[in-house]
Amino acid sequence: MPRQGVQVSAGELAERFGLLLRGDSARLISGVGTLATAAAGELSFLANPKYRSQLAATRAGLVVVRERDADGYAGDVLIAPDPYVAFARIAALFEPATVQAAGIHPSAVVHPDAHVDPGAAIGPHATIGAGSRIEAGAVVGPGCMVGEDCVVGTDSVLVARVTLVCRVTLGRRVRVHPGAVLGADGFGLALARDEGEPHWIKVPQLGGVRVGDDCEIGANTTIDRGALEDTVLEHDVRLDNQIQIAHNVHVGAHTAMAGCVAVAGSTRIGRYCMIGGAAGIAGHLEICDRVVVTAMTLVTHSIREPGEYSSGTPLMDSRSWRRNAVRFKQLDALARRVGPPPKDTE
Amino acid sequence: MPRQGVQVSAGELAERFGLLLRGDSARLISGVGTLATAAAGELSFLANPKYRSQLAATRAGLVVVRERDADGYAGDVLIAPDPYVAFARIAALFEPATVQAAGIHPSAVVHPDAHVDPGAAIGPHATIGAGSRIEAGAVVGPGCMVGEDCVVGTDSVLVARVTLVCRVTLGRRVRVHPGAVLGADGFGLALARDEGEPHWIKVPQLGGVRVGDDCEIGANTTIDRGALEDTVLEHDVRLDNQIQIAHNVHVGAHTAMAGCVAVAGSTRIGRYCMIGGAAGIAGHLEICDRVVVTAMTLVTHSIREPGEYSSGTPLMDSRSWRRNAVRFKQLDALARRVGPPPKDTE
Amino acid sequence: MPRQGVQVSAGELAERFGLLLRGDSARLISGVGTLATAAAGELSFLANPKYRSQLAATRAGLVVVRERDADGYAGDVLIAPDPYVAFARIAALFEPATVQAAGIHPSAVVHPDAHVDPGAAIGPHATIGAGSRIEAGAVVGPGCMVGEDCVVGTDSVLVARVTLVCRVTLGRRVRVHPGAVLGADGFGLALARDEGEPHWIKVPQLGGVRVGDDCEIGANTTIDRGALEDTVLEHDVRLDNQIQIAHNVHVGAHTAMAGCVAVAGSTRIGRYCMIGGAAGIAGHLEICDRVVVTAMTLVTHSIREPGEYSSGTPLMDSRSWRRNAVRFKQLDALARRVGPPPKDTE
Known part of the structure; x- marks a missing residue:
């Protein structure tokens, strides 16, 4: 749900946010989305390397990426040292504004x-x-x-x-x-x-x-x-x-x-x-x-x-958990049976 | 707190909710309660077998039960495959209605x-x-x-x-x-x-x-x-x-x-x-x-x-808990002292 | 933020709350504070022995203390069997009152x-x-x-x-x-x-x-x-x-x-x-x-x-925690390897 009617060119985004544009500076962007869902007129981003495989397939018209991720990608990109921060700043342009009149x-x-x-x-x-x-x-x-x-x-x-x-x-x-x-x-x-x-x-x-x-x-x-x-x-x-x-x-x-x-x-x-x-x-x-x-x-x-x-214990299926948990109640006795560590090992 | 004035006969309840009635079909029911507290004009239910012993002593005029629980009980019953579901549906009749006029x-x-x-x-x-x-x-x-x-x-x-x-x-x-x-x-x-x-x-x-x-x-x-x-x-x-x-x-x-x-x-x-x-x-x-x-x-x-x-540890008195909990901090060392399991046992 | 203008003499406090005053009964108190922050016109208290060292240095004009804590202290005190309770009662005098007119x-x-x-x-x-x-x-x-x-x-x-x-x-x-x-x-x-x-x-x-x-x-x-x-x-x-x-x-x-x-x-x-x-x-x-x-x-x-x-496990740095937590998943097996306790020891 982009702000009604907001459209910004790729070139303007690059200039306004101090980013390097590789691609068509006249391309108009009217919203934002994930790599998987963004449309041709929308901006997306790649920050988490886990999603790198989605970059090739994205239909997003413009993607904010790190320099190293731009290399293997043919589409238009904005290059940012921290793509998530850059995306957050750009996305604010498309946030629906609730006007609260003074008074x-x-x-x-x-x-x-x-x-x-x-x-x-x-x-x-x-x-x-x-x-x-x-x-x-x-x-x-x-x-x-x-x-x-x-x-x-x-x-x-x-x-x-x-x-x-x-x-x-x-x-x-x-x-x-x-x-x-x-x-x-x-x-x-x-x-x-x-x-x-x-x-x-x-x-x-x-x-x-x-x-x-x-x-x-x-x-x-x-x-x-x-x-x-x-x-x-x-x-x-x-x-x-x-x-x-x-x-x-x-x-x-x-x-x-x-x-x-x-x-x-x-x-x-x-x-x-x-x-x-x-x-x-x-x-x-x-x-x-x-x-x-x-x-x-x-x-x-x-x-x-x-x-x-941290504290706590790991997740287990409840049957295994119960078997282990009951042993926790006897852990001190168990440790006593095993005895103290040999010298110099701990 | 039954809805003011709602009274339904046992026969009508049986018909309306598709249940088998064993007892007086003219008996009027004007509310609901637990087995322990329901009065003669009220309906109760037995779903959890834990409460079966309360059935004999209940003063409820009508009880929703499973068929097998009806056998040993002399009072009036509605027989349902799932008494809790049937009770939930019937009880809704007695819920005080807050009228919210449109507008x-x-x-x-x-x-x-x-x-x-x-x-x-x-x-x-x-x-x-x-x-x-x-x-x-x-x-x-x-x-x-x-x-x-x-x-x-x-x-x-x-x-x-x-x-x-x-x-x-x-x-x-x-x-x-x-x-x-x-x-x-x-x-x-x-x-x-x-x-x-x-x-x-x-x-x-x-x-x-x-x-x-x-x-x-x-x-x-x-x-x-x-x-x-x-x-x-x-x-x-x-x-x-x-x-x-x-x-x-x-x-x-x-x-x-x-x-x-x-x-x-x-x-x-x-x-x-x-x-x-x-x-x-x-x-x-x-x-x-x-x-x-x-x-x-x-x-x-x-x-x-x-x-x-599940995760977590069982409840203990705090003194025992502290004794065991401190051992948790050394659990890896303890396991190393005990050594790996013999082959094929885990 | 004392209630605007409330001032009570030490003598009046002693009488009103049934406490023993050692010091100037005409001293005016217009607020409350901690031992570390109270000013000369303010009341403080010592309940937790942990803070006893702060008593000597406090600038509070009046301090509620237990009898045994009064001995080594030269300033004005109100002596109470339970200084925290006494302080709570006195402090209520200085609470800003929100007047809620009836209607x-x-x-x-x-x-x-x-x-x-x-x-x-x-x-x-x-x-x-x-x-x-x-x-x-x-x-x-x-x-x-x-x-x-x-x-x-x-x-x-x-x-x-x-x-x-x-x-x-x-x-x-x-x-x-x-x-x-x-x-x-x-x-x-x-x-x-x-x-x-x-x-x-x-x-x-x-x-x-x-x-x-x-x-x-x-x-x-x-x-x-x-x-x-x-x-x-x-x-x-x-x-x-x-x-x-x-x-x-x-x-x-x-x-x-x-x-x-x-x-x-x-x-x-x-x-x-x-x-x-x-x-x-x-x-x-x-x-x-x-x-x-x-x-x-x-x-x-x-x-x-x-x-x-109690239940739970103690706080650890996450690296140690992970090493121990993984052992919790094998605790039952570990206990089996160690074997049951010798007779009469548990």
């Missing part, structure tokens, strides 16, 4: 003590609380709830049905997807034993949430506000859907997390980390820069060395 | 370029975007957000606070529960190293989501739209709550997933699969038809054979 | 057959369905959807964008965070094999959800309604974000669950249990009182003894 929809409810920049767009059924500020170019989509003392920075977008509970500050160009909840109470409890049966006392959550420029926050992701200090995402942090970030977590710049990751309270994660889907990170840990955690791994201690970390 | 609630905001069938119901505070179509008999409940270029098919129901971001097409009789988000941006990122410090570039997500007839999508479940092609659920796919389906996933007909499952991008799952709660399925895999995955299993490679698959 | 916002849609107490507050864009009752002091925040036959008890708060689908009863002082969905259909399916290709039949979910006094339910948490009976949370149950409670689960009083826990259908959990983050509990189990489950553990059988339980 406040008549059904929105804006507190008199809130400030909405005339260049911001507030959608239907949105609410903006006291002391909050919506900057120029920002979009608060339909059904969003911005509570008290929040900031939605310049050109940031709350797509729809996003909640910023209170004391949430978003930088510039932040994108928050539907159903995300930022700034809800952190989960702080103290067990009172001095009145009747022991029961939970709620610990007030007096901090906020600070999100840096260019962050993206996925659908139904939750980021609680801090207890005494703030929960912090530095700039360019990328969170997929259904991630849970507990109070007082600090996430370093450029770190990306796949869907369903859970990070417990007060943990500090470094820059350029990549956290695999549904991984869990316990509370009060320090994870250094450039750590990769594989999917569904549980991180139970701090990590001081960059590198890749 | 558009005055607080709803419908784009002039959207098409709402006169037989559809649009609830309070709903929004319908440009190019979207709501078919006859469909219900868009309170607070739902339907973005641009979506279709809600005939007799489909968005219960409340559902978001269809854009390019989402639902077939007929689809049911989507509150908080679900369909059609949010897939999580596509490319790391740009050519300008300043390496940073993420968003890869435009130009595809949509297609959901077949009779699918059900649980509360707070998220299904992202595809990058270049669509994310697809074939017909009769049943998703529980808080499931994450990444971009370009394809789920075959009649597959069911329990709560909190996560499926990573571009994975293709077959028909009649059953995915246990909180299981994870990595990206770019192929899972064939009739695969069962047990709860919290991580699927890391394609599965070509129907059957049941 | 129904003009944009809210209240069914004529609903009952809203004049002392309740119904926020913008909320909807209240037929047969529902909102008690005195209750708050239904912006964008909340209360369906049919629900009760929001006295002084309970639905913060914003909460959905109570139908037949949900909340006790007094219950707090539900944004995006939570209570009372959605339980995931009940029966596979019909008697008409065309086998397909799923929905089993009607005729029960409700009952939530006791003083419960807290986190952001984007889901609690399905029961099939025939109700899903039940007893009083003072504390659920963090993104938890999934399936139909007919019963959770005992004072049990707390960390984020992303999933509990499958009909399981019964005792009182004073603590369930770690992202743990899974299979269906139809019984967990006794005072059970602790560590993070990401899968509970697959009933637990009859109080204590702590």
